[in-house]
Amino acid sequence: MNDNNVLIAMSDMSDGSMSSGVDEMTKRNNRQKFLQQHGVSLEQSILVRLEYGGSNYLRYYEVGFEQKGDGMSYGSSIIADALFTRQVDTALFLPVADCIAAVLFDEEHNVLGLSHLGRHNLEQQGGTATVQFMTQEFGTRPEELRVWLSPAAGRGNYPLHDFENRSLHEVTLQQLLISGVRTDSITVDERDTTTSENLFSHSEFLRGKRTQDGRQAVLAMMRS
Helix, strand or coil: CCCCCCCEECCCCCCCCCCCCHHHHHHHHHHHHHHHCCCCCCHHHEEEEECCCCCCCCCEEECHHHHEEEEECCCCCCCCCEEECCCCCEEEEEECCEEEEEEEECCCCCCCEEEEEEEEHHCCCCHHHHHHHHHHHHCCHHHHEEEEEEHHHHCCCEEHHCCCHHHHHHHHHHHHCCEEEEEEHHHEEEECCCCCCCCHHHHHHHHCCCCCCCCCCEEEECCC
């Protein structure tokens, strides 16, 4: 997705881990340095904080000025699988390892979303549900939506068994298209986190193929 009104940035291993694998002070410092590279502060950012263990992976919320800094400059109070904002200069921040961070931009209604799409979310049709939430809450027309998908684990090392061993990208694309998003409005960073030398991979770490665990992060913000 190429739009001068929207900032999309992604860290890599050279920026350090943005979540797991480091202590709290190092994590905060890594986040702060990465944000500063893009003219963004901790205080204007909001963490998309994931939590596993339940049965609902379609937790979506709108955030704005009142939530700035949540999970970033102070403790996190929001557990979500996706956050959306209508406020400019309000940054959304999602750490990921092998799953997809999807940035969704509705220019018509001035809405930006950042959604986590991993196996759990996709099994609950998270790609489609994310778009449906925007349609219901903001009046988004799916055919006018623009979407950017981050790198993710490829089918070679991370096949989705419940989806005929297809990849995260393949399943996400299918769900977005079913929801009405146009093919030419979707941009995919096709890098495979399990084979890239520059990106963290939690699944490869668990297999003993990586010595370091960690998370890269996706940053998304509408500029003023």
